[in-house]
Amino acid sequence: MRNIRRYLVAGVLVWLPIIATVLVIRFLIGLMDRSLVLLPASWRPEVALGFAIPGLGAVLAFVVLLVTGVLATNLLGRRLVKGWEDFLQRIPLVRSIYGGVKGFAETLFSKQGSSFKKAMLVQYPRPGIWSLGFMTAAKVPEPSERTARDLICVFVPTTPNPTSGFIVLVPREEAIELDMSVDAAMKMIFTLGVVVPGTDNPPASGQPA
Numbered sequence: 001m002r003n004i005r006r007y008l009v010a011g012v013l014v015w016l017p018i019i020a021t022v023l024v025i026r027f028l029i030g031l032m033d034r035s036l037v038l039l040p041a042s043w044r045p046e047v048a049l050g051f052a053i054p055g056l057g058a059v060l061a062f063v064v065l066l067v068t069g070v071l072a073t074n075l076l077g078r079r080l081v082k083g084w085e086d087f088l089q090r091i092p093l094v095r096s097i098y099g100g101v102k103g104f105a106e107t108l109f110s111k112q113g114s115s116f117k118k119a120m121l122v123q124y125p126r127p128g129i130w131s132l133g134f135m136t137a138a139k140v141p142e143p144s145e146r147t148a149r150d151l152i153c154v155f156v157p158t159t160p161n162p163t164s165g166f167i168v169l170v171p172r173e174e175a176i177e178l179d180m181s182v183d184a185a186m187k188m189i190f191t192l193g194v195v196v197p198g199t200d201n202p203p204a205s206g207q208p209a
Contacts, residue, residue, distance in 0.1 A: 033057030119185035
């Protein structure tokens, strides 16, 4: 029975990552395939060919993003984007959502920004308990002024779903910057702390590490 258990656990360790990877890729491809609604109904594969082509939406999404980027970086495109943004800024609820998402995207993808480029350790939810997070803002002027402390903003994600979490304002001297990369820290969060950067992976024999 001990050998059977060991073999079963070894099999799970082989197949579980494969199945999870396939499911995530299928979800992403299915999500991007929804971009096919941009095409006229007669041009869609299920109508024109009689069957769907998985991944075609990803190709279309890539082309749309590329063309949009090319148009938005020339003089005429910048004027059109500016006019569209000015129009959205006049709509009360829409301007809050659009402005927030646009600011987040610009900060996240900016090469000059520091958001999500440093893995940090902060004492959260209480002193003496350390949580893994990512610095999202190196300066928060008003809170720093009100508290008379040099504060930074750190996003502490939940596990295993890092798309939700908490933002905490931490004194700069009380936050510890880690040498591990953001990818390594995210992998640790995804795996509930099982995969720890700087250590070997647990053995596939099924025995406790």
